Amino acid sequence: MKVIHVSAECYPAAKVGGLADVVGALPKYQTNLGYEAAVVMPFYDNKYAKETKYKTDFRCKVSLAKNKYKAKVYRVENSFKELGYHLYQVQIEGLLDRENVYGYEDDTERFIAFQKVVLDWILQFENAPKVIHCHDHHTGLIPFMLTQCIKYQSMRSVPTVFTIHNAQYQGEFSFEKLEYLPEYNLEQSGVLEWDYAINPMAAAIKACWRYTTVSPNYMNELPYAATGLDWLFDTEREKSVGIINGIDTDVWNPSSDKMIAKNFTVRTVEAGKKANKQLICEKFDLDPEKPLVAFIGRLVYQKGADIMAGIFDRALDANDINGLVLGSGDPHAEYLLNELKDKYQGRYNTFIGYDEELSHLIYAGADFLIMPSRFEPCGLNQLYALRYGTIPVVRTTGGLKDTVKDIGEKGGFGIRHEHVTVDDVALAITRANKLYNNTAEFKRIRKEIMKIDNSWENSANEYIELYNLIAQ
Ligand SMILES: Nc1ncnc2c1ncn2[C@@H]1O[C@H](COP(=O)(O)OP(=O)(O)O[C@H]2O[C@H](CO)[C@@H](O)[C@H](O)[C@H]2O)[C@@H](O)[C@H]1O
Numbered sequence: 001m002k003v004i005h006v007s008a009e010c011y012p013a014a015k016v017g018g019l020a021d022v023v024g025a026l027p028k029y030q031t032n033l034g035y036e037a038a039v040v041m042p043f044y045d046n047k048y049a050k051e052t053k054y055k056t057d058f059r060c061k062v063s064l065a066k067n068k069y070k071a072k073v074y075r076v077e078n079s080f081k082e083l084g085y086h087l088y089q090v091q092i093e094g095l096l097d098r099e100n101v102y103g104y105e106d107d108t109e110r111f112i113a114f115q116k117v118v119l120d121w122i123l124q125f126e127n128a129p130k131v132i133h134c135h136d137h138h139t140g141l142i143p144f145m146l147t148q149c150i151k152y153q154s155m156r157s158v159p160t161v162f163t164i165h166n167a168q169y170q171g172e173f174s175f176e177k178l179e180y181l182p183e184y185n186l187e188q189s190g191v192l193e194w195d196y197a198i199n200p201m202a203a204a205i206k207a208c209w210r211y212t213t214v215s216p217n218y219m220n221e222l223p224y225a226a227t228g229l230d231w232l233f234d235t236e237r238e239k240s241v242g243i244i245n246g247i248d249t250d251v252w253n254p255s256s257d258k259m260i261a262k263n264f265t266v267r268t269v270e271a272g273k274k275a276n277k278q279l280i281c282e283k284f285d286l287d288p289e290k291p292l293v294a295f296i297g298r299l300v301y302q303k304g305a306d307i308m309a310g311i312f313d314r315a316l317d318a319n320d321i322n323g324l325v326l327g328s329g330d331p332h333a334e335y336l337l338n339e340l341k342d343k344y345q346g347r348y349n350t351f352i353g354y355d356e357e358l359s360h361l362i363y364a365g366a367d368f369l370i371m372p373s374r375f376e377p378c379g380l381n382q383l384y385a386l387r388y389g390t391i392p393v394v395r396t397t398g399g400l401k402d403t404v405k406d407i408g409e410k411g412g413f414g415i416r417h418e419h420v421t422v423d424d425v426a427l428a429i430t431r432a433n434k435l436y437n438n439t440a441e442f443k444r445i446r447k448e449i450m451k452i453d454n455s456w457e458n459s460a461n462e463y464i465e466l467y468n469l470i471a472q
Pocket of ligand 1: 016019166298355376377378380
């Protein structure tokens with residue numbers, strides 16, 4: 001294989017958010033373009049693992065200070081046929097074999113051990129990959145280990161690309177855990193360090209050959225984004241590239257999606273969306289005659305979760321619309337969103353939790369999707385919404401700015417707002433409601449957005465061009 005993607009998540013094996021969607025799709029498109037790609041990720045003891053057949057590809061022991069763990073690298077049988085790329089999963093007994101991806105006290109230990117096993121596995125390849133492509137901070141120590149650790153010296157010339165999906169999460173931990181890392185020249189500790197701690201995201205930026213962000217605009221924002229690494233992003237900018245995410249049009253295709261009530265194309269969009277909306281309205285006691293404004297996502301500060309209940313309260317009060325929220329995260333935000341149900345019975349509802357199938361149905365049946373994000377490295381939800389004829393209402397930030405044009409502009413097809421305040425987002429929803437009531441224009445835009453090409457083809461090629469630039 002030419003490139004190995006290393007990631008904590010990959011759809012369909014394990015998904016928490018957009019990282020899984022990207023790592024689950026990009027390698028397939030790269031392989032289709034003739035650049036054979038594989039993915040290596042942790043093995044979690046989840047539903048996918050129970051339904052999947054594995055073959056052991058490699059066995060080793062991994063140590064973290066005095067603790068030793070048995071590890072295996074599994075190859076997922078038939079992954080090339082079913083997913084379009086080879087999928088490998090690292091099983092570390094007692095560390096990774098748990099149900100969830102994140103959220104354990106020893107996440108630092110889990111992901112350090114994972115990265116060490118990945119490199120031990122690659123070390124014994126007859127032919128090293130041309131590029132190792134790491135995604136987010138859980139894999140950020142790999143560029144460091146490759147360039148600094150004695151054990152991996154023979155792979156020093158293998159180029160690394162590091163992709164930032166979200167610079168807010170950096171995985172920092174204390175230097176007390178330094179002994180978990182393989183031996184290196186301690187004079188190089190500065191490469192690991194940021195703000196008196198080991199910071200895997202900072203270490204990756206410093207040690208990788210090139211780093212990328214998932215949209216060009218997020219790249220421009222990073223030196224001012226208050227992530228704590230602003231200065232680093234400014235000084236290392238020369239080795240950065242912004243490449244916009246695409247979507248997997250095999251998975252996200254309204255004409256063949258098995259998770260929705262009725263399939264549709266641009267030609268049959270009216271009937272298709274109506275049937276999907278009807279089912280949502282039945283499930284959630286909403287009014288199919290009124291526009292449906294939805295939110296899907298992790299209920300965290302980034303996504304505006306703290307003001308989400310306020311937004312729906314104001315927007316439902318001012319407009320004759322439905323509101324629906326699918327998400328989970330901050331318990332207080334969940335509580336406030338649920339509390340609103342009594343006030344707007346028959347027009348507003350929530351599903352607090354994670355439900356992949358329901359998300360597809362909502363993209364297919366909603367009229368508008370709101371994304372009042374404080375920052376958004378790319379955002380995939382707006383791209384899925386467009387493909388399913390749902391008009392995005394987004395904050396002008398990050399990748400949302402790159403992918404959504406306001407209806408006030410020439411050729412515009414979405415609604416944008418500048419601020420993450422209840423007032424600004426509610427006003428944007430009022431604009432959406434006005435557009436809905438201008439039936440001819442609403443229907444025209446709905447058809448237009450379904451035709452926009454946000455598939456992975458172009459971006460997958462941009463990554464390949466980047467690999468070719470650095471790999472000899
Ligand atoms: N409760 C729920 N039920 C079902 N599905 C749910 C869900 N909550 C979220 N999802 C799904 O998770 C994905 C979210 O993707 P995003 O890219 O919008 O955000 P995320 O912040 O996770 O990703 C980060 O990485 C991606 C990938 O690079 C960037 O696009 C993004 O800006 C960055 O924050 C979508 O597939 C969405 O449908």
